[in-house]
Amino acid sequence: MFKNFVELETMLIRKKMKMKRLVLVNAHEEASLLSVVELAQRGYIEAILVGNTEEIQAILEKNNIKENYQIIDAKSDQEAAFKAVELVRNDGADILMKGFIQTSDLLKEVVNRETGIRKQAVLSHIALVEIPYLERLFMITDGGMLTYPTYEQKKGIIFNAIKVSTALDIKEPKIALLDAAEHTNPRIPSSQESEWLSKEAWENDVIVEGPISIDIAVSKDIADKKSYPGKIKGDADVLVVPDIISGNILGKVGTLFTDGKMAGIIEGAKVPIVLTSRGSSKEEKENSILLACYIAEGSV
Amino acid sequence: MFKNFVELETMLIRKKMKMKRLVLVNAHEEASLLSVVELAQRGYIEAILVGNTEEIQAILEKNNIKENYQIIDAKSDQEAAFKAVELVRNDGADILMKGFIQTSDLLKEVVNRETGIRKQAVLSHIALVEIPYLERLFMITDGGMLTYPTYEQKKGIIFNAIKVSTALDIKEPKIALLDAAEHTNPRIPSSQESEWLSKEAWENDVIVEGPISIDIAVSKDIADKKSYPGKIKGDADVLVVPDIISGNILGKVGTLFTDGKMAGIIEGAKVPIVLTSRGSSKEEKENSILLACYIAEGSV
Numbered sequence: 001m002f003k004n005f006v007e008l009e010t011m012l013i014r015k016k017m018k019m020k021r022l023v024l025v026n027a028h029e030e031a032s033l034l035s036v037v038e039l040a041q042r043g044y045i046e047a048i049l050v051g052n053t054e055e056i057q058a059i060l061e062k063n064n065i066k067e068n069y070q071i072i073d074a075k076s077d078q079e080a081a082f083k084a085v086e087l088v089r090n091d092g093a094d095i096l097m098k099g100f101i102q103t104s105d106l107l108k109e110v111v112n113r114e115t116g117i118r119k120q121a122v123l124s125h126i127a128l129v130e131i132p133y134l135e136r137l138f139m140i141t142d143g144g145m146l147t148y149p150t151y152e153q154k155k156g157i158i159f160n161a162i163k164v165s166t167a168l169d170i171k172e173p174k175i176a177l178l179d180a181a182e183h184t185n186p187r188i189p190s191s192q193e194s195e196w197l198s199k200e201a202w203e204n205d206v207i208v209e210g211p212i213s214i215d216i217a218v219s220k221d222i223a224d225k226k227s228y229p230g231k232i233k234g235d236a237d238v239l240v241v242p243d244i245i246s247g248n249i250l251g252k253v254g255t256l257f258t259d260g261k262m263a264g265i266i267e268g269a270k271v272p273i274v275l276t277s278r279g280s281s282k283e284e285k286e287n288s289i290l291l292a293c294y295i296a297e298g299s300v
Numbered sequence: 301m302f303k304n305f306v307e308l309e310t311m312l313i314r315k316k317m318k319m320k321r322l323v324l325v326n327a328h329e330e331a332s333l334l335s336v337v338e339l340a341q342r343g344y345i346e347a348i349l350v351g352n353t354e355e356i357q358a359i360l361e362k363n364n365i366k367e368n369y370q371i372i373d374a375k376s377d378q379e380a381a382f383k384a385v386e387l388v389r390n391d392g393a394d395i396l397m398k399g400f401i402q403t404s405d406l407l408k409e410v411v412n413r414e415t416g417i418r419k420q421a422v423l424s425h426i427a428l429v430e431i432p433y434l435e436r437l438f439m440i441t442d443g444g445m446l447t448y449p450t451y452e453q454k455k456g457i458i459f460n461a462i463k464v465s466t467a468l469d470i471k472e473p474k475i476a477l478l479d480a481a482e483h484t485n486p487r488i489p490s491s492q493e494s495e496w497l498s499k500e501a502w503e504n505d506v507i508v509e510g511p512i513s514i515d516i517a518v519s520k521d522i523a524d525k526k527s528y529p530g531k532i533k534g535d536a537d538v539l540v541v542p543d544i545i546s547g548n549i550l551g552k553v554g555t556l557f558t559d560g561k562m563a564g565i566i567e568g569a570k571v572p573i574v575l576t577s578r579g580s581s582k583e584e585k586e587n588s589i590l591l592a593c594y595i596a597e598g599s600v
Binding site: 050093131133134143147148151178179180181182185187188213214215218219222225226242244246249250251252253254256257258259261278279 | 320327379383431433434443447448478479480481483487488490497511513514515522523543544545546548549550552553554556557558559560579
């Protein structure tokens with residue numbers, strides 16, 4: 001796993017990644033638009049801005065942005081989401097990004113049976129969190145989309161995390177199914193599910209292990225101290241949580257309790273979907289676009 | 301709230317706290333015994349060691365500990381727990397501490413209707429976590445005991461957290477009921493429960509607020525950015541989680557993702573019960589004893 005987002009960006013450059021086409025859905029939101037402009041200026045993406053043309057142009061003017069961007073006018077949230085998804089389906093766009101639109105309104109068009117771009121059975125949220133104290137990144141899933149995933153949905157969450165791990169060039173990704181302890185507990189149904197999930201037939205070069213407590217998953221010292229017999233000993237790449245609340249908490253502490261950084265995307269559609277929250281910084285949005293570029297490149 | 305554990309210890313000294321009598325249950329475990337000896341040597345506690353006399357003496361000798369400690373022999377886990385609880389009930393001991401014994405075996409005697417020392421309807425785990433990056437402590441509850449608390453149990457968890465806040469001299473404690481977002485969501489039952497809990501008749505000088513996301517609870521910047529209308533804006537003292545998994549994760553990241561410190565106790569019995577995990581450092585055990593001393597002093 002990468003040490004930090006700077007290393008991730010460096011690797012993108014070394015790979016000589018082809019420029020990606022990013023569609024910003026309802027681009028008339030300053031923070032999202034400026035992060036897209038920044039990444040376009042740095043040469044990673046070609047931006048297509050869907051939304052209220054006048055408002056988009058007003059934001060660009062206000063911020064003294066001289067470049068010309070392709071703007072596609074949309075009068076409603078539904079129209080913006082539809083047109084953006086169409087650009088992926090028919091026109092080869094590589095990345096979708098949520099702007100000033102409700103996540104549910106965007107996803108409704110993504111999963112539309114006739115005109116949508118769903119690829120996997122499950123769409124799931126993946127956060128990539130940089131923990132400076134540990135000098136490494138972790139993937140955390142799902143703290144942003146599925147509230148209380150069923151067993152089948154958990155399989156989809158793990159599947160999507162493996163896909164992203166592969167796109168990020170992680171050899172033999174280690175996927176930890178987090179719980180309150182490293183043994184099953186009849187009073188904690190998710191611990192039993194984690195045991196079953198770990199026994200599913202995953203690809204050969206993937207380690208899926210659980211239930212496992214977070215201290216064993218991220219600290220080799222504690223794994224040794226507890227004489228943990230599994231294959232993950234502090235070196236987990238992916239932390240899978242049993243529900244959205246634990247995932248949301250875990251995803252956010254990286255930036256709240258340290259000076260860590262964060263990125264967020266939705267996986268499972270034909271292209272990665274950049275999805276950050278209202279509270280996200282410009283840097284978080286930029287890191288999310290870089291992550292999406294990496295995934296889009298790896299998926300080619 | 302205190303900035304760190306050093307400040308908590310300094311306040312104990314300033315308060316001229318009376319020495320507390322601590323009972324270590326099954327004291328024949330090196331890490332726990334040495335932490336108790338350390339705090340006894342520093343003058344905070346008088347230690348009573350219950351357990352296998354020979355093994356206890358062997359550990360003391362091996363570590364060159366010359367002082368005499370009161371040792372009460374016990375042949376079984378059940379006997380050790382019973383005798384320890386009796387020392388609280390009949391002999392005025394101030395603190396119980398779990399040594400080499402299963403938590404459930406210790407608690408069985410604590411809650412015994414005839415001979416136990418239960419005080420409140422609910423016993424709950426409270427972690428005190430120091431986050432150096434934020435220069436402050438948070439209480440986190442319950443990440444160690446109640447798996448999926450019912451509504452009534454959540455009331456008990458909050459009640460116990462208020463008691464400990466009062467013992468820690470926190471004026472107008474701010475108690476955040478964490479969830480994935482700051483609004484209720486019909487697909488997330490705990491968010492509805494948090495809304496009801498926040499409307500219960502709590503004491504006047506206590507703020508109980510939820511559902512609230514962790515970023516609003518611990519970051520004033522994000523609370524402002526999201527225009528959060530509540531009373532907690534990054535200054536929560538207590539973080540209440542909906543289940544043991546989210547609490548366990550949140551409690552541990554403080555020490556895993558930063559060089560933070562941690563303490564853990566169970567509240568709801570006549571005296572605080574020091575409860576740390578197998579993976580806990582000696583420092584964590586010592587901080588937990590200091591916390592228990594503070595609570596025992598505040599409760600007098």
